[in-house]
Amino acid sequence: MSVGYKAVQWNRDKYIYDAILVAAVAIFIAAFMVIHWQLHPPKDLPAAIDIGIRAFGTCAYLMLTVILCIGPLARLDKRFLPLLYNRRHFGVLTFFVALIHAWLMIEWYLVQGNLPNLAGELTNWADYAKFIGFPFKVLGIAALTVLFLMAATSHDYWLNFLSPGVWKTLHMALYVAYGLVVLHVAIGIMQYEYTLLIPGMLIGGFGAVVGLHLVAGWRERPLDAGSVPGAEGWIVVGPPSSIPDKEARIVAAPGGERIAVFRDGTQIGALTNLCAHQNGPIGEGRIIDGCVTCPWHGFQYRLEDGCAPAPFTEKLATYRTRLRNGVIEVHPEPLPPGTPAAIMV
Amino acid sequence: MKRSLRIGHRRIWPFLAILVFGLFALALIFREPPT
Numbered sequence: 001m002s003v004g005y006k007a008v009q010w011n012r013d014k015y016i017y018d019a020i021l022v023a024a025v026a027i028f029i030a031a032f033m034v035i036h037w038q039l040h041p042p043k044d045l046p047a048a049i050d051i052g053i054r055a056f057g058t059c060a061y062l063m064l065t066v067i068l069c070i071g072p073l074a075r076l077d078k079r080f081l082p083l084l085y086n087r088r089h090f091g092v093l094t095f096f097v098a099l100i101h102a103w104l105m106i107e108w109y110l111v112q113g114n115l116p117n118l119a120g121e122l123t124n125w126a127d128y129a130k131f132i133g134f135p136f137k138v139l140g141i142a143a144l145t146v147l148f149l150m151a152a153t154s155h156d157y158w159l160n161f162l163s164p165g166v167w168k169t170l171h172m173a174l175y176v177a178y179g180l181v182v183l184h185v186a187i188g189i190m191q192y193e194y195t196l197l198i199p200g201m202l203i204g205g206f207g208a209v210v211g212l213h214l215v216a217g218w219r220e221r222p223l224d225a226g227s228v229p230g231a232e233g234w235i236v237v238g239p240p241s242s243i244p245d246k247e248a249r250i251v252a253a254p255g256g257e258r259i260a261v262f263r264d265g266t267q268i269g270a271l272t273n274l275c276a277h278q279n280g281p282i283g284e285g286r287i288i289d290g291c292v293t294c295p296w297h298g299f300q301y302r303l304e305d306g307c308a309p310a311p312f313t314e315k316l317a318t319y320r321t322r323l324r325n326g327v328i329e330v331h332p333e334p335l336p337p338g339t340p341a342a343i344m345v
Numbered sequence: 346m347k348r349s350l351r352i353g354h355r356r357i358w359p360f361l362a363i364l365v366f367g368l369f370a371l372a373l374i375f376r377e378p379p380t
Contacts, residue, residue: 131372132376175358179362179365183365186373190373191376199373
């Protein structure tokens with residue numbers, strides 16, 4: 001794929017997904033504001049704006065939490081993959097919800113004619129030495145900056161321009177943003193509102209993110225440890241029937257690098273487990289229309305040589321495979337991307 | 346041969362998680378009681 005501009009690939013599923021997403025956000029914010037309004041009717045305009053600040057802020061935090069849970073959930077159960085496939089729009093929408101939260105905060109100062117107070121809060125350097133009393137809005141601004149960078153570079157143009165490795169590293173900054181948001185709430189609103197709801201929300205959300213990542217990581221521990229190759233350096237995969245048809249078994253090279261061994265009927269081939277698009281886990285995908293298909297965004301490759309079908313030009317590293325005593329073995333030394341290496345059994 | 350991000354970054358995340366949780370716990374413990 002070239003660095004040239006490529007239009008977003010819209011399809012019916014994405015429209016439906018986006019419509020559900022926007023509707024869910026609208027319903028959440030409307031319900032939050034109505035309930036808050038009923039329980040604590042605002043006395044003046046700033047108090048009314050404050051309800052909006054809380055509604056959008058809570059929504060953005062929960063959206064971030066869900067986004068960070070999608071990755072490990074998809075690793076634990078393939079049924080969550082459609083969520084991962086559409087995660088990008090979720091992330092961009094989260095940025096806009098957080099942006100409205102920040103904009104309402106500025107509006108809160110503006111309607112009272114005391115915007116300079118905001119500048120004063122942010123430049124009261126003595127507060128930066130405190131823990132409770134730290135200018136928590138700075139943490140929110142930092143997180144919003146990360147979200148902006150991610151939303152601005154979310155298009156595949158930037159993915160190709162920056163390269164998948166750099167792009168993915170940049171987008172891992174979402175974890176840092178999440179940490180900043182947790183602390184933004186913990187030393188912000190949690191200090192002023194003596195309710196169990198806020199610490200409960202933080203512990204629940206943060207616990208879910210950490211817990212799911214730990215469980216997903218724990219399940220993959222044997223793979224990460226790497227396999228011990230046999231005498232000639234080959235790794236045992238198993239009999240051909242142990243690989244589900246049109247699917248893969250993932251084995252690990254001694255260093256822990258993963259190899260996806262696919263079976264398409266009587267053809268068996270091994271590819272790197274890293275998709276050329278975003279380093280997605282190729283081996284968790286399936287063979288669709290005769291091509292190995294990445295579960296993340298549907299990038300496709302031929303099993304025989306790891307090349308994407310024309311007109312695409314991506315190539316994956318392949319691995320030598322052999323059938324020995326009825327058992328499939330793979331050699332952990334990668335071949336140059338696009339090298340034919342599949343065998344018939 | 347490039348390595349997957351999941352492997353390369355693994356050691357950073359537990360420290361980040363513990364740091365955030367620790368600071369959150371402190372913020373919870375030291376918050377002023379309601380007046």
